[in-house]
Amino acid sequence: MRALLSHEPGGPDTLQVAEIHDPTPSAGELLVRVHAAAINYPDVLIIEDKYQLKPPRPFAPGGEIAGEVLSVGEGVMEWKPGDRLIAVPGFGGLVEKIVIPARSAFRLPDSRSYVDGAALLLTYATSIHALYDRGRLKDAQTLLVLGAAGGVGLAAIELGKARGARVIAAVSSEEKAQAAREAGADDAIVYPRGPFDKAGQKALADQFKAAVGPAGADVIFDPVGGDYAEPALRSIAWEGRYLVVGFPAGIPKLPLNLTLLKSCDVCGVFWGAFAMRDPKANAAHVAELFRLWDEGKIAPVVSATYPLERAGEAIAALASRQVIGKLVVTLDD
CATH class of the missing domain: 3.40.50.720 (NAD(P)-binding Rossmann-like Domain)
Structure with missing residues (x-):
């Protein structure tokens, strides 16, 4: 599968698209086909080693995704292949496939696009x-x-x-x-x-x-x-x-x-940290967000989309502080 990887600390120009092995879900995990990944300011920092989280290299930035379940790990009962979801893995989202904990995912209604879903959470x-x-x-x-x-x-x-x-x-x-x-x-x-x-x-x-x-x-x-x-x-x-x-x-x-x-x-x-420490309260907030979205009181603003090969441009644009709303990388062929 394709992934946009950071091999060394630096700006968006240091990121490289590469072919890597597909991941396999373990117990309690989901294998997700990533359809869209939103770019956020932590993506600017994490590739320069300026964020509080410093993953081992090589790693893919991209902390917010929307996608489709491909397979489930042992013990996962509430998800099945084909289910649509959104999640915030923190990093690793600028890939075609990602493994995430099942407990971290939220269902994306069929009425919402992957692009808008990636820009919400x-x-x-x-x-x-x-x-x-x-x-x-x-x-x-x-x-x-x-x-x-x-x-x-x-x-x-x-x-x-x-x-x-x-x-x-x-x-x-x-x-x-x-x-x-x-x-x-x-x-x-x-x-x-x-x-x-x-x-x-x-x-x-x-x-x-x-x-x-x-x-x-x-x-x-x-x-x-x-x-x-x-x-x-x-x-x-x-x-x-x-x-x-x-x-x-x-x-x-x-x-x-x-x-x-x-x-x-x-x-x-x-x-x-709040979401990890109090997942029930966070889930209640997410449910409230979907209710407000259904009522038309909130709606993610996506000002531009980029293919995976140009995801570094999206990170650079966000770093310039000129972006209105969200930027989303799409991974659909």
Whole structure:
């Protein structure tokens, strides 16, 4: 079978398509024919050895898949060949066939395409855990979403609106602002590109404060980090919740006196660990996502698809932070 492999640390240009042996499922596992694999920011980091997970090489990136069960391992009763599924293996998804634990898979309805299915789980499951569990977002509260035109940002907008929140989207271009508005954001602001000096950070803080209003943002969803973090925190409401989701702009250092002055919480969001530690709660969230999808309240935005041979281009595009929504690699001939 074909696979896109990382043989050494480096950028997307170091990835190579190769023929490797088909895997075989062990007890409790599924052999899956991968039809589509979504690209996410961890794919940018993992091939450069900058992610917390460092698989032995050679390995295939690709942490989110949609596919069809080819065979099942011993003891698997709930799945059979031909069943359609989505899963987040963490890595290894940019292959034609993959073995995954049966317990990690979720059924993909026949009414949904593999491309859309591949784009659902990681971003929306992260966002629903962030907003509902860590952020305790409630009806009529104000939600500020940074990086709001990315896959996880658009998911946060839709889920925030489904929760009844007032959603303010913060993005880096007018094109992205339009995408955020189309996803349901009540307002969108365009911020400049960092890094920022002290005056630039103050100006950005003022921009955030003006957008969220004098009461501040009850919840701030930050998948960006870097120099954007402190200005955003300065716009938080009394007893607000600041959600730490990711760091494509760099790992920030927050002045903790701000948390005292606003009596606010800074909350880490690690969906993968949450899903492993509390699979029942995660499964309930996924069921809620499918319900919201059926009701038309959420819908993955896939801005482009790539064949396996060009999957490195998709990773490079995501690294440039110019992508709106999700990018998906298709493996159907």
